[in-house]
Structures are given as C-alpha cells and as structure tokens.
Amino acid sequence: MRNNMSSETEGNTQPLVTMSPEEKLSDDKKECEETSVLEDVEVTELNWDQTGQPESISKRQMKKLMRHKQWEEQRDIRKQKRKEKKIKRKLERLSQVEEGADCSAKKRIRNEVVHSRARLVIDCSFDSLMVLKDVKKLHKQIQRCYAENRRALHPVQFFLTSHGGQLKQNMDENDKGWVNWKDIHVKSEHYNDVLKKDELVYLTSDSPNVLKELDETKAYVIGGLVDHNHHKGITYQRAMELGIEHAQLPLGNFVKMNSRKVLAVNHVFEIILAYLEKRDWKEAFFTILPQRKGAVPVGQEEGTAKVTKPEKEVADGGQDSDSDSETGETIEQNTAVQDEHIHKDKKDLGARDNSDEPTEGGNST
Numbered sequence: 001m002r003n004n005m006s007s008e009t010e011g012n013t014q015p016l017v018t019m020s021p022e023e024k025l026s027d028d029k030k031e032c033e034e035t036s037v038l039e040d041v042e043v044t045e046l047n048w049d050q051t052g053q054p055e056s057i058s059k060r061q062m063k064k065l066m067r068h069k070q071w072e073e074q075r076d077i078r079k080q081k082r083k084e085k086k087i088k089r090k091l092e093r094l095s096q097v098e099e100g101a102d103c104s105a106k107k108r109i110r111n112e113v114v115h116s117r118a119r120l121v122i123d124c125s126f127d128s129l130m131v132l133k134d135v136k137k138l139h140k141q142i143q144r145c146y147a148e149n150r151r152a153l154h155p156v157q158f159f160l161t162s163h164g165g166q167l168k169q170n171m172d173e174n175d176k177g178w179v180n181w182k183d184i185h186v187k188s189e190h191y192n193d194v195l196k197k198d199e200l201v202y203l204t205s206d207s208p209n210v211l212k213e214l215d216e217t218k219a220y221v222i223g224g225l226v227d228h229n230h231h232k233g234i235t236y237q238r239a240m241e242l243g244i245e246h247a248q249l250p251l252g253n254f255v256k257m258n259s260r261k262v263l264a265v266n267h268v269f270e271i272i273l274a275y276l277e278k279r280d281w282k283e284a285f286f287t288i289l290p291q292r293k294g295a296v297p298v299g300q301e302e303g304t305a306k307v308t309k310p311e312k313e314v315a316d317g318g319q320d321s322d323s324d325s326e327t328g329e330t331i332e333q334n335t336a337v338q339d340e341h342i343h344k345d346k347k348d349l350g351a352r353d354n355s356d357e358p359t360e361g362g363n364s365t
Contacts, residue, residue, distance in 0.1 A: 112153065116276050119157040119219035120145075120269060121191050121200075126225040126234070127165035134226040135166040139175070142224070144266040146181060154276040158184040159219070161191040167224075192242055195219045200244040203268060205261050206236035209247040214275060218245075222268050229262065254282040258294040 057065075122142060127135065142160065149155045163186050171178050178186075187194050202221045203211070214220075221244075223235035239246040249271065251261055263271075267288055274284035282297070289295045 116154045116156050118216040121159040121221045122224045124224040125162035137226045141266040145269040152273045160186045202239035202246040204235040206233045207246040207248045211247040255295045
C-alpha cells in the first residue's frame with residue numbers, strides 16, 4: 001500500500017529542472033541585453049560576480065563605456081581627417097613652388113653655413129644684482145641670441161657661463177626646452193675658469209679701447225646684465241679686476257645716436273653676427289640697431305635739421321626713453337604757472353563785473 005502511494009505521488013509530481021552555472025549566466029546576459037539602459041553597450045564589458053549575477057553599473061561607468069564605444073566608432077573618421085590634412089599640406093607646398101617660393105631654399109642656406117671660430121660668451125655672474133623682472137628680460141635676450149646664432153650664415157661658438165641662481169630657475173620653470181639647445185655651451189663655472197685668460201676680451205662701452213677688427217681666435221665676453229644703468233661701469237671694473245683685455249664696439253666711428261651708447265645683450269650679439277657676414281661695421285650697426293635709438297651715420301647729422309629738445313618732445317609725442325626728464329618737468333611747471341596767472345586774471349575780472357550781484361557761500365567761479 002505504501003509503495004503504491006509513493007508511486008502515485010511520484011507519478012503526479014513533475015521532475016525538478018536544475019540549471020548549470022553556465023546556462024544561468026547565459027540567461028542573465030540575455031536579460032541585460034534586453035534592457036534599454038544597456039542597449040548600446042557591449043555586454044562583454046560588464047563586470048560579473050562569482051555567482052554569475054551582473055554587478056550594478058554606475059552612471060560614471062556607463063558614461064565611460066559610452067565614450068569608449070564612441071571613440072572606437074570614430075576611428076575611421078579620425079583616420080580620414082588625418083589623410084585630408086596631409087593632402088592639404090601637400091597642396092600648399094605645391095602652390096608655393098608654383099608661385100616661385102623654393103621649398104629647398106632653407107636647406108641650401110644651411111648647406112652654405114660656415115661656422116666661425118670666434119667665441120661669444122654671455123657672462124651671467126650678475127644674477128644677484130638683478131630683480132626677477134630684469135632676470136626674465138635677460139632670459140628673453142639670451143633666447144634671441146640663441147635663435148639668431150642658429151640661423152646665422154656664420155654662427156659663432158656660443159658660451160653661457162656662471163649659469164645658475166634666478167636665471168636658471170626661471171629658465172627651468174618657463175623654458176624647459178633649453179636643456180635640448182644645440183650648438184651652445186652652458187656652464188655653471190665662471191668664464192675665467194672655462195676659457196684661457198689671454199684669449200678673453202670683455203666688450204664694455206666704458207673701455208677706452210676701440211675694437212677695429214674682430215679677431216676670431218679671441219673669446220668676446222658680453223655682460224649679462226639688465227640694470228637700467230644702475231650699475232655704471234661694472235663690466236669694465238670686472239675686466240680690470242681680472243686683468244683681461246677689454247674693448248668697446250666702434251659705434252662712435254660710424255653712428256651718431258641721440259641716446260646713450262649702452263646696448264642690450266642681444267643687440268651686441270647680433271651686431272657681431274652681422275659683421276661676420278658683411279665684414280662692414282657700419283652696415284652691421286644699421287642692420288641691427290633699433291629705430292628708437294635714433295641712429296644716423298656720422299657726418300650726416302649736420303645736414304639734418306637741428307631740432308631742440310622741447311620741439312623733439314612735441315614731435316615725438318613724449319620724452320625720449322633714454323633722456324632725462326628735467327626739461328619736460330620745467331616746461332610743465334612753466335605752463336602750470338601761466339595757467340594759474342590767466343585763471344587769476346579771469347577771476348578778478350569776473351569779480352569786478354559781478355560785484356553788485358550776491359554770492360551764495362564760498363568763492364564763485
């Protein structure tokens with residue numbers, strides 16, 4: 001009896017269906033594919049836990065997956081844009097050739113470069129005498145010297161000595177590429193320890209010696225100092241203390257200027273590069289000197305109209321940056337005095353005319 005009941009019970013019950021973990025994982029994936037949230041995301045990129053259940057995905061992860069998919073979809077578009085850009089550059093080069101611009105001109109110029117044996121040294125030992133603003137100006141001047149030397153037909157051997165302090169720190173922060181500069185010798189030592197003493201010539205405007213010819217066996221030192229004329233004669237003093245030769249450029253023999261003869265570091269550097277190319281001091285000076293210096297050839301200033309300083313200031317719309325301001329202050333004071341007298345006369349005249357009219361507190365104007 002018991003056996004019959006058990007057999008009937010077994011006949012009425014349906015067998016239990018057990019699913020393997022792999023089948024269960026497959027079904028869960030299908031459910032995720034049917035959801036609208038993940039319709040554009042590959043299911044294979046989702047994370048699955050050990051039980052085979054899909055982990056919940058955050059909005060940030062969702063956005064990341066969407067961006068990744070968009071990046072992959074636009075791969076061909078980016079490739080096509082690179083091709084178009086390359087074709088555009090090629091067409092521009094062809095058009096330049098048709099217009100007469102020879103693309104290989106620069107290469108030919110570089111092939112014609114003849115390196116000079118002359119050495120130019122920028123002495124950076126004045127770091128402690130400059131504020132940060134002036135150190136930044138010196139940095140820009142050094143950058144200009146480096147660029148001009150790289151493109152010159154007769155580049156010199158460029159030395160930067162006593163490199164350190166504020167200047168090095170500023171270059172490290174604002175121009176990290178300086179460590180990759182070519183054709184330049186950057187030294188932390190003093191130039192007197194890097195080069196032979198008998199080969200050094202310090203270029204300073206205070207020297208009584210005038211440089212007539214450029215001796216390419218010498219090393220010419222330029223003072224790396226931007227001080228707005230606060231330390232007059234310091235480069236000449238340094239040369240005297242070290243017992244090395246000194247000289248000034250023959251500026252006064254060829255050029256008449258309405259300002260002082262002190263030039264910026266890059267101007268001295270470029271003038272020497274121009275002389276090595278042209279072998280003519282006069283042409284080198286007038287090629288490099290800025291117009292604000294008011295440079296004219298010696299002998300021609302007599303034929304030009306002589307303009308007094310007040311007239312020049314009116315013509316220029318202000319004072320010359322290199323000149324003293326005493327004359328301008330005197331003119332302003334005289335003008336102020338005249339205006340005061342005129343105002344006083346008008347006031348007295350108005351008082352006489354309106355003496356019968358009442359005034360309302362204070363002085364009437």
